[in-house]
Amino acid sequence: MLCSGLSPTGRALFDIDRTRPLSLYLHIPFCTRKCSYCGFFSKAGCSEAAIDAFASKLVSEIDFISQSLGKPFCTVFIGGGNPGILGEKRLLAIAKACCRWGKPSEFTVEMNPENAGSWLEGPLEYITRLSIGVQSLDQKVLDILGRNSSALDTLRGIEESQRLKQLCGFSLNYDFICCVPGCRESSVQDLKKIRELARFEHLSLYSLMVEPKTVMGIRAEKGEFSPVGDDDQADELEMLWDLLESSGMEHYEVSNFAAGPDHECLHNKVYWNMGQYLGLGPGAASTLYSPYTRVECLSNVDQYINSPLFSGYRTEALGRIQQMEEWAIMGCRTRYGLGSDDCLARFGVRLPSFLEYPGFTYDGSFFRPGREGFLLADGAASYVLDALASSDADGEESRIGQN
Ligand code: SF4
Structure with missing residues (x-):
């Protein structure tokens, strides 16, 4: 039997609602060196033997899930960390395992720019979308960020990704970071320059988050610099959003732009729509039905490599209130917003009729x-949740079928 020999948590992973599509996220927890702003789980300086052992374990877990699922994954996203560290052989083995029952609708691999190269031509038989972590084209900004890629490597990586795109015909995303203290003009120049240098279908633009326990977070705590304040962030973001929109990109989520609806990231939309996805690898999270359950893999590479299949995963069933919170927070961040019928279908209540928010x-x-x-997306989500709670309490608009 498939589930024999698994821990109880491992077996819970197989209680997937197979009537729903299942997406797959793979977390590759390796980087050459930690960037100063990085709050993601990843380890620097791992040996080739450890990366080999990790990749073999990951392929075994994918095989196990695939065999049980018996159909293609809806979307696949390989993130990290820096999946570019895997190299051709390991990435190819992982990609093949993901496509055992056929290709997903979208298959993204993200990587640092210096990893883009001809070695990708084999894996690109399976991969439909490459996401390159540019962050900035300005060495001064990369230095402030303590980024582990140089401006020169980044430019070379963009050039290489363009060459591969012409050759293999995949979709491209470039990630940028803005709201870096004292670097507003560099962000403007970055976005102008990338339009001149490259053809791409998607661009993600993130405000720098100075997180505690990161190198930058500790420096900020010591008073060595001040993060950009909320008002200045809003000014900078609006200016950059204008620039992207004037070049034809559509703003479809707070941090994401696409060259038209067909190029929106399908995998991210699974998250935002509270779809079903399985996350494998240390630090990865999953959302599975039914019931609605969060599964997290422990952030420990050695433990992941050395333990039996699916033994380092922790599960937690999320209740109606937690689901509503996730739904409201994510929905208020996309241009599609929150739907009253969707609210009714998920939670048995409609959106109240009096909603009004700046x-x-x-x-x-x-x-x-x-x-x-x-x-104002986060404030709007709290407002909607309060409104739903108060209409729940007075029993007016919350009754199923009303309106
Ligand atoms: S490459 Fe990405 S995951 Fe790795 S340290 Fe830098 S920001 Fe973190």
């Missing part, structure tokens, strides 16, 4: 952010 429109069916709303 930067959001509401026509009784959809509560959606505009430009200003994207800056």
